[in-house]
Amino acid sequence: MAKRIDVKDLDIFYGDFKAVEGVSMTVEPRSVTAFIGPSGCGKSTVLRTLNRMHEVIPGGRVDGKVLLDDQDLYARTMDPVDVRRTVGMVFQRPNPFPTMSIKDNVAAGLKLNGVKNKKRLDEVVEKSLKGANLWNEVKDRLDKPGAGLSGGQQQRLCIARAIAVEPQVLLMDEPCSALDPISTLAIEDLINELKSQFTIVIVTHNMQQAARVSDQTAFFNLKATGQPGRLVEVGDTQKIFSNPDEQATEDYISGRFG
Ligand SMILES: Nc1ncnc2c1ncn2[C@@H]1O[C@H](COP(=O)(O)OP(=O)(O)OP(=O)(O)O)[C@@H](O)[C@H]1O
Numbered sequence: 001m002a003k004r005i006d007v008k009d010l011d012i013f014y015g016d017f018k019a020v021e022g023v024s025m026t027v028e029p030r031s032v033t034a035f036i037g038p039s040g041c042g043k044s045t046v047l048r049t050l051n052r053m054h055e056v057i058p059g060g061r062v063d064g065k066v067l068l069d070d071q072d073l074y075a076r077t078m079d080p081v082d083v084r085r086t087v088g089m090v091f092q093r094p095n096p097f098p099t100m101s102i103k104d105n106v107a108a109g110l111k112l113n114g115v116k117n118k119k120r121l122d123e124v125v126e127k128s129l130k131g132a133n134l135w136n137e138v139k140d141r142l143d144k145p146g147a148g149l150s151g152g153q154q155q156r157l158c159i160a161r162a163i164a165v166e167p168q169v170l171l172m173d174e175p176c177s178a179l180d181p182i183s184t185l186a187i188e189d190l191i192n193e194l195k196s197q198f199t200i201v202i203v204t205h206n207m208q209q210a211a212r213v214s215d216q217t218a219f220f221n222l223k224a225t226g227q228p229g230r231l232v233e234v235g236d237t238q239k240i241f242s243n244p245d246e247q248a249t250e251d252y253i254s255g256r257f258g
Contacts, residue, residue: 002029002199003086003168005050006067011228012045015059019045021228023064025218032191032200034210034237037220038257042229043203046220047171050201051087052080068169085113088167092174094154096146096161102129103142105157109165124164132160133190152183159190163198170194172202176209188213207253211241219249 005027012020020042027033035043048054049062052073066073073083096105106125107115115121125142129135134156138149146157155175162170172191176184191200191213204210210217218234233246244250251257 001166001168001197003069004029005169005199005201006065006070007046007050008065008067010046010049010062010064010066012042012049012054013059013061013063014057018228020220021230023231025231025234027199027201027216029199030195030197031215032195032202032213033216033218033234034214035201035203035218035220036205036207036210037229037232037252038222039205040229041220041222043220044173045229046231047173047201047203050169050171051089052083053089055080085109085165086167087169087171088162088165089171089173090155090158090162090175093178094151094158096149096154096157098145098147100146101143102138102146102149102157105146106160106164108161113165128160128164129157131163131194132156133186133193134160150183152179152186155179155183155187156190159187159194163194167198169199169201172200174203174205177205184209207241211237217241219244219246219252221248221252 007023007025010023011018023046035047037043045054050066054060097108103125106128107121110121110124126135129138134153137153149157176187194200214237216234217237217240219232219240220229221232222229233244233249240249241253
């Protein structure tokens with residue numbers, strides 16, 4: 001189910017502004033890749049190109065290729081809605097649909113895809129909530145609003161909602177930045193479990209988190225203020241954190257800048 005991502009010579013624009021330049025990298029199936037780097041270097045921008053969310057922003061466009069198991073996500077024949085179904089996303093702030101019940105939050109994507117069978121919907125809700133390590137906490141209040149959960153529970157609800165439609169890739173944009181340390185650990189444990197099924201890419205400002213959860217780390221940086229962000233180096237997380245090839249990576253991870 002999980003797919004490999006190949007990014008090739010990717011330039012990313014907001015109107016005339018080139019925000020990111022020349023990114024090429026591979027993300028293996030069933031692995032976690034962390035994007036790290038100083039603010040404004042383009043981590044979230046690159047992440048959003050992996051499911052064509054970038055082009056939702058007016059003026060947003062890309063040059064280059066993003067392949068999912070050799071399928072070009074930017075091919076003319078590709079439907080962006082299908083791409084976003086295949087490549088799910090979890091955002092910085094938990095964003096459950098506020099008026100919907102816990103159950104309906106998880107089932108929302110399936111219903112949108114036309115699934116009506118109640119038994120099937122119930123099965124997927126249970127499986128997804130179990131997959132997001134939330135089932136035991138909510139199984140007795142599935143009809144209560146999702147907005148009534150704690151922040152950490154809401155974020156796991158959003159992960160359950162994302163996995164309910166069986167994506168092949170999960171993108172996470174600073175999924176723990178609004179959470180307390182205990183909820184953060186719960187999400188990190190969950191990421192560790194989910195990688196047996198999904199290809200995961202996570203943007204994080206927290207280097208300990210990158211070191212804890214990821215197999216591969218990509219360090220992005222700006223050459224100079226006003227210049228596009230670029231991928232400085234990508235590799236095995238242990239190597240990036242202990243013996244990176246580039247001085248800029250070493251300076252960043254040792255806290256000398258950023
Ligand atoms: N909607 C937008 N319109 C125009 N420019 C944008 C937009 N979003 C981001 N940018 C610009 O693109 C560049 C990269 O921003 P991005 O948010 O991807 O960086 P980041 O590394 O994720 O930053 P942070 O760590 O602060 O979230 C920045 O110069 C930013 O100002």
